[in-house]
Amino acid sequence: MLEVPDLPPLGGEKLGKIQFQLSYDFQEMTLTLRIMRAVELPAKDFSGTSDPYVKILLLPDKKQKLTTNIKRKNLNPRWNEVFAFEGKKTTVIFRCKAS
Numbered sequence: 001m002l003e004v005p006d007l008p009p010l011g012g013e014k015l016g017k018i019q020f021q022l023s024y025d026f027q028e029m030t031l032t033l034r035i036m037r038a039v040e041l042p043a044k045d046f047s048g049t050s051d052p053y054v055k056i057l058l059l060p061d062k063k064q065k066l067t068t069n070i071k072r073k074n075l076n077p078r079w080n081e082v083f084a085f086e087g088k089k090t091t092v093i094f095r096c097k098a099s
Contacts, residue, residue, distance in 0.1 A: 016041035016075075018054070031085040035068050037078040049073040056083055 021034040035054045044050040052074065056066040064085075071077035 013042060014040065029087045033083045033085075035079045035081050035083070037076070037080070039076045041075045041077070043075060045073070047073065050075055052077050054079065058085060 016038055017040060018038045019036040021032075021036065023032045024030070025032070033056065035056075038052060038054075041050055041052055051070050051072050053070045054068040056068075058064045066083055068079045068081045071079070
């Protein structure tokens with residue numbers, strides 16, 4: 001299980017933290033990504049909350065874009081969603097977006 005460490009804020013805005021788990025099964029050639037939760041996300045709505053989701057993008061082709069469910073009005077969402085990618089050598093980039 002990986003947790004992204006505290007990074008300096010971009011443009012002075014604290015972005016929060018995301019917790020995820022990444023594993024690879026060499027026999028099955030399957031990459032498994034579990035998006036667990038995020039904490040301390042910034043408020044983006046006028047009501048002081050956000051509607052966060054995680055966008056997952058595989059490189060280099062960028063053709064397969066996946067997202068988690070949107071967690072309405074939540075600054076500390078829990079997803080516990082699993083994504084599996086079979087048979088490719090790729091780089092995974094994901095972004096947690098609060099809107």
